[in-house]
Amino acid sequence: PILYSYFRSSCSWRVRIALALKGIDYDIVPINLVKDGGQQYSKEFETLNPMKQVPTLKIDGITITQSNLSILKKVGQETQLAWAQAVISSGFKALESVLQSTAGKYCLGNEISMADLCLVPQVANAERYKVDLSPYPTITRIYKTLLTVEAFQVSHPSRQPDTPPELRA
Numbered sequence: 099p100i101l102y103s104y105f106r107s108s109c110s111w112r113v114r115i116a117l118a119l120k121g122i123d124y125d126i127v128p129i130n131l132v133k134d135g136g137q138q139y140s141k142e143f144e145t146l147n148p149m150k151q152v153p154t155l156k157i158d159g160i161t162i163t164q165s166n167l168s169i170l171k172k173v174g175q176e177t178q179l180a181w182a183q184a185v186i187s188s189g190f191k192a193l194e195s196v197l198q199s200t201a202g203k204y205c206l207g208n209e210i211s212m213a214d215l216c217l218v219p220q221v222a223n224a225e226r227y228k229v230d231l232s233p234y235p236t237i238t239r240i241y242k243t244l245l246t247v248e249a250f251q252v253s254h255p256s257r258q259p260d261t262p263p264e265l266r267a
């Protein structure tokens with residue numbers, strides 16, 4: 099698998115967490131969303147993902163351009179079936195409800211759900227922008243606990259191949 103990713107992109111981080119939880123080895127091709135006016139706008143990348151966004155995951159002979167679909171693809175047969183039915187029957191609106199209803203339900207391993215997986219990058223962004231998280235002690239506790247899990251650590255924005263030296267941890 100190849101993941102087109104930007105170290106700081108929360109959507110990319112979600113997919114990196116899922117791949118790490120599932121123990122899937124993959125290569126990263128960094129797409130810098132800022133440099134050169136945004137490498138996501140290059141002709142080469144546009145051919146791969148006409149939405150011109152990361153993450154983009156090449157896996158099992160297909161290219162997936164939505165982070166949640168990339169994650170679902172690896173969650174399990176049952177979820178994939180629900181996903182396929184939703185897309186076939188009524189398009190992406192239904193997919194949203196599948197994602198919502200499966201978010202807390204399907205574990206990716208270590209009792210970690212899609213909801214947990216989505217929470218961590220969002221809270222990290224909140225921290226980055228100095229949002230006061232004191233009214234949300236439960237979220238903060240879950241966030242801190244999840245950050246002790248290896249899959250969240252290895253996929254962290256501070257440890258990516260394209261992380262600038264001054265932001266490395």
Ligand SMILES: N[C@@H](CCC(=O)N[C@@H](CS)C(=O)NCC(=O)O)C(=O)O
Nearest residue numbers: 107108109151152153163164165166
């Ligand atoms: N629905 C998409 C959203 C992807 C997305 O918004 N990616 C952002 C980074 S987190 C991006 O590539 N932004 C570049 C741009 O908009 O130019 C997903 O979940 O994968």
